[in-house]
Amino acid sequence: MTYRERLWPAPWIFLATALVIPASLLVFLPISSVAGVAVAIALYGAIVVALALTTPTIEVVDGELRAGRARLPLSAVGEVHVARGPDAVRERGVGLHADAWLLIRGWVADVVRVELDDPEDPTPYWLLSSRRAEALATAIREGAKR
Numbered sequence: 001m002t003y004r005e006r007l008w009p010a011p012w013i014f015l016a017t018a019l020v021i022p023a024s025l026l027v028f029l030p031i032s033s034v035a036g037v038a039v040a041i042a043l044y045g046a047i048v049v050a051l052a053l054t055t056p057t058i059e060v061v062d063g064e065l066r067a068g069r070a071r072l073p074l075s076a077v078g079e080v081h082v083a084r085g086p087d088a089v090r091e092r093g094v095g096l097h098a099d100a101w102l103l104i105r106g107w108v109a110d111v112v113r114v115e116l117d118d119p120e121d122p123t124p125y126w127l128l129s130s131r132r133a134e135a136l137a138t139a140i141r142e143g144a145k146r
Contacts, residue, residue: 002060002061002139002142002143003058003059003060003061003135003136003139003140004057004058004059004061005057005058005059005130005131005132005136006055006056006057007055007056007057007058007103007105007108007129007130007131008055009051009055009105009107010107010108012107013051013107014048014051017044017047017048017051018044020040020043020044020047021040021041021043021044022040024036024039024040024043025037025040027039028040056068056103056105058103058128058130058136060074060136060139060140060143063075063143063146065077065114065126065140065143067103067126067128068103070101070103070126072114072116072126074140074143074144074146075144076116076117076118076121077114077115077116077117077140077143077144078114078115078116078117079115080112080113080114080115080137080140080141080144081112081113081115081137082110082111082112082113082133082134082137083110083111083112083113083133084109084110084133085109088109088110088111091111091113091127092104092111092127096127097124097125099122099123099124100123100124100125100126100127101123101125101126101127102126102127103126103127103128103129104127104128104129105129108129108130108131110129110130110131110133111127111128111129111130111133112127112128112130112133112136112137112140113125113126113127113128114126114127114128114140
């Protein structure tokens with residue numbers, strides 16, 4: 001395996017979703033304190049499990065780029081660009097092509113833009129969030145050269 005990254009939610013996501021605990025307590029405590037605590041724990045647990053199960057993985061392995069469920073042969077890769085800071089915001093916003101394929105997460109600041117070199121594919125590029133954008137871009141470039 002050349003590269004592997006899991007786009008886990010940031011810690012603040014888990015803290016923000018913990019607000020379901022006091023909200024459910026407010027609703028259920030007047031009915032029953034046991035029910036209120038049980039529902040609060042169950043709801044927060046379900047949210048944490050859902051976040052963990054839906055966390056995508058990005059891999060560069062066996063001659064292909066795997067992003068979530070999508071697969072792209074590295075032979076179809078053109079140029080690869082890393083965007084940080086304001087450039088990453090522009091890539092995800094006003095600079096985004098409507099036909100681009102996206103695997104972006106709001107809690108990951110940097111993005112990697114993978115241009116496609118396939119005239120038959122209507123998708124101009126893939127845009128991927130990455131906490132290790134330079135390493136991902138390097139792995140894609142090196143894999144595409146092979």
